[in-house]
Amino acid sequence: MRLPPGVSQSDFAAALTGFEATVGKDWVFTSQEDTDLYRDAYSPFWGEPEEKFVSAAVAPASTEEVQAVMRIANKYKIPIYPISTGKNLGYGGSAPVLSGSVVLDLKRMNRILEVDEKNAFALVEPGVSYFDLYRYIDERGLKVWVDCPDPGWGSVIGNALDRGGGYTNALYRNHFDAHCGMEVVLPNGELLRTGMGALPGAKTWQQYKSGFGPWIDGLFSQTSLGVVTKMGFWLMPQPEAYLSGTVTVFRRDDLIPLVEIMTRLENQEIYTGMPLFGSTLLGGLEPGDTQRRPPPAEVSAILARPGEPDWAALERFGRDKGTGFWGCRFQFYGPPKVIQAQWEYAKEQLSAIPGAKFQDGELFRIPLSAADQERVQKVVFGIPNLSIFFIGARSDTNPNPTEGHMWFSPIIPRTGEAVFEAQKVFGDAARELGVPISPLSLPGTYWRRAFIFIMGFPITHDPAVNKKNREAFKTMVRICAEHGWGEYRTAPAFQDEVMATYSFGDHALRRFNETLKDAVDPNGILSAGHYGVWPKHLRGGRA
Amino acid sequence: MASRRQILTAGLIGSVLPLGSLATAAQAAQPMEIYRAVYDRRFASGRAFAAEAVRRGWTAAAIEGDVTNLWYHDLAVRWRAGPAAIAGVTDAQALFVLDHLARDAGMRVITREALPPDPAFSWPVVSWLIAPPARAVRA
Numbered sequence: 001m002r003l004p005p006g007v008s009q010s011d012f013a014a015a016l017t018g019f020e021a022t023v024g025k026d027w028v029f030t031s032q033e034d035t036d037l038y039r040d041a042y043s044p045f046w047g048e049p050e051e052k053f054v055s056a057a058v059a060p061a062s063t064e065e066v067q068a069v070m071r072i073a074n075k076y077k078i079p080i081y082p083i084s085t086g087k088n089l090g091y092g093g094s095a096p097v098l099s100g101s102v103v104l105d106l107k108r109m110n111r112i113l114e115v116d117e118k119n120a121f122a123l124v125e126p127g128v129s130y131f132d133l134y135r136y137i138d139e140r141g142l143k144v145w146v147d148c149p150d151p152g153w154g155s156v157i158g159n160a161l162d163r164g165g166g167y168t169n170a171l172y173r174n175h176f177d178a179h180c181g182m183e184v185v186l187p188n189g190e191l192l193r194t195g196m197g198a199l200p201g202a203k204t205w206q207q208y209k210s211g212f213g214p215w216i217d218g219l220f221s222q223t224s225l226g227v228v229t230k231m232g233f234w235l236m237p238q239p240e241a242y243l244s245g246t247v248t249v250f251r252r253d254d255l256i257p258l259v260e261i262m263t264r265l266e267n268q269e270i271y272t273g274m275p276l277f278g279s280t281l282l283g284g285l286e287p288g289d290t291q292r293r294p295p296p297a298e299v300s301a302i303l304a305r306p307g308e309p310d311w312a313a314l315e316r317f318g319r320d321k322g323t324g325f326w327g328c329r330f331q332f333y334g335p336p337k338v339i340q341a342q343w344e345y346a347k348e349q350l351s352a353i354p355g356a357k358f359q360d361g362e363l364f365r366i367p368l369s370a371a372d373q374e375r376v377q378k379v380v381f382g383i384p385n386l387s388i389f390f391i392g393a394r395s396d397t398n399p400n401p402t403e404g405h406m407w408f409s410p411i412i413p414r415t416g417e418a419v420f421e422a423q424k425v426f427g428d429a430a431r432e433l434g435v436p437i438s439p440l441s442l443p444g445t446y447w448r449r450a451f452i453f454i455m456g457f458p459i460t461h462d463p464a465v466n467k468k469n470r471e472a473f474k475t476m477v478r479i480c481a482e483h484g485w486g487e488y489r490t491a492p493a494f495q496d497e498v499m500a501t502y503s504f505g506d507h508a509l510r511r512f513n514e515t516l517k518d519a520v521d522p523n524g525i526l527s528a529g530h531y532g533v534w535p536k537h538l539r540g541g542r543a
Numbered sequence: 544m545a546s547r548r549q550i551l552t553a554g555l556i557g558s559v560l561p562l563g564s565l566a567t568a569a570q571a572a573q574p575m576e577i578y579r580a581v582y583d584r585r586f587a588s589g590r591a592f593a594a595e596a597v598r599r600g601w602t603a604a605a606i607e608g609d610v611t612n613l614w615y616h617d618l619a620v621r622w623r624a625g626p627a628a629i630a631g632v633t634d635a636q637a638l639f640v641l642d643h644l645a646r647d648a649g650m651r652v653i654t655r656e657a658l659p660p661d662p663a664f665s666w667p668v669v670s671w672l673i674a675p676p677a678r679a680v681r682a
Contacts, residue, residue: 135615389609
């Protein structure tokens with residue numbers, strides 16, 4: 001049996017006995033056959049000595065059992081690493097930051113405690129997946145949507161705590177921002193409720209976020225301070241209809257006014273859906289378009305030339321072939337009359353870009369028919385799915401898929417100028433480091449006020465390739481920081497590097513987090529090292 | 544006493560032809576029921592597997608790469624009630640996704656075997672069995 005670091009065989013055995021008494025023998029896993037299921041399938045250290053391993057896993061079924069497990073872990077100083085469902089592949093999966101930790105697997109806590117249609121909120125446990133919540137709503141015909149990530153197999157709570165995002169209305173796309181109220185088991189086993197939940201018998205736990213006094217919910221996201229056992233979320237009222245409309249622009253520099261207008265319209269709430277934003281030279285705006293259909297050979301040839309791309313040649317191609325250079329699909333939710341008027345207004349504003357061309361999209365009445373469900377991008381309609389796994393799968397256009405990816409995802413300003421700067425910086429770095437980053441890649445529009453570049457660094461089962469890509473990833477973290485761009489989330493393998501870049505005031509943020517860590521978790525047992533926050537005994541002498 | 548998993552694995556490894564080995568597995572697994580025979584209808588080997596599965600009285604379920612509909616409308620509902628073994632001939636990505644979903648239902652990949660590439664597609668096809676691990680199904 002593998003042991004957690006710094007724990008004696010006898011203490012570990014005593015802790016496991018305590019865990020078994022708490023959750024039942026069937027829900028404590030110690031065999032390697034079982035614990036290997038918690039390996040990160042996309043680990044950048046796959047098969048290498050540095051790959052994170054799990055010494056055991058414990059799966060409680062209730063908040064009370066979580067409390068008891070934490071008390072036992074404290075008694076024997078067992079490192080604990082909670083996961084909701086552990087499916088955030090590309091950002092770490094279910095493997096712990098501190099190798100040898102015991103995974104606290106919350107998947108059995110899968111109750112949907114409440115869905116209030118009139119006030120559009122839900123209260124769930126961490127084992128509830130997006131599929132589960134969608135099914136609950138769908139079976140009851142409730143007129144609310146859940147904003148889901150892609151894929152939708154993960155935990156609603158887990159994704160929000162990792163500060164993940166989705167694809168519908170901007171008010172709900174930021175999953176942590178859309179939460180309202182938490183229940184948290186602290187490292188010592190004490191139970192805490194945030195917001196209005198701190199008031200016994202509160203009637204508004206999922207309706208008013210901040211309660212009274214300092215609002216501490218953020219401390220429990222990307223956290224090592226507590227185990228979230230319940231969480232409320234605001235849901236999107238089901239709209240009457242959906243409409244999209246696409247604008248295509250033809251000059252590279254048109255990106256600057258396009259972003260400016262796009263941002264203004266979004267902040268005015270002229271459109272509320274997520275803009276789909278990309279280079280029309282590459283063949284499409286929807287996720288996976290370039291995997292389904294390779295870019296035109298002429299475009300690929302221009303991009304393959306050494307040095308900076310020949311922008312004039314690309315513009316010429318876009319003009320001659322009518323593809324344009326950039327495109328943006330605007331998405332609208334609401335009553336048909338309203339959203340049609342909103343699209344008309346958006347077109348008026350976007351007409352300020354010379355030569356801009358527009359294409360009206362189809363208007364869909366909600367709820368979608370079964371046939372329509374099969375031909376739309378499901379996440380835009382709040383429908384969880386798994387199809388993204390098959391976009392990157394082996395196909396005629398992708399004959400050699402990788403074994404996975406690690407997401408590199410810096411936040412950059414929401415301006416066209418910033419996009420150009422990032423493209424240049426990333427392009428230069430990609431050429432030097434030998435990683436696949438297209439000079440035409442555009443950032444994601446998940447968040448309203450900033451862009452996020454999301455790039456997948458490939459994972460293979462070849463240690464030499466993985467080592468090269470890990471080094472490239474770290475170099476990119478450093479280069480981004482030098483330009484004032486920071487990652488919003490990253491896999492455990494890089495959390496220390498990223499946290500080290502948030503160094504203002506001689507790492508005041510990390511020092512503050514670790515001051516809290518020492519106070520709330522004096523034995524340092526919970527999620528050691530998560531997001532670069534380490535307990536005192538594992539800081540290696542760092543202040 | 545040998546566990547059912549060991550019997551299954553022995554049955555699969557001991558056969559040369561994967562389709563035949565799955566059939567062997569089905570026999571060895573008695574009285575374990577194969578809840579669904581999952582096949583990717585794009586692959587000739589998948590279609591052949593489905594025909595063999597139906598002949599043996601299993602219920603075949605077709606996919607074309609994506610497993611979302613199979614998962615949402617069928618497996619997720621069944622697995623809520625407890626583990627139920629599935630066997631399949633698909634591409635590796637479908638197996639990867641089903642494997643991770645099955646883990647939440649207390650199952651895992653018991654065996655997988657590469658099949659020759661489909662002439663029409665040129666990428667690997669795998670045959671596999673997902674079932675509860677040995678300790679959950681002591682024979």
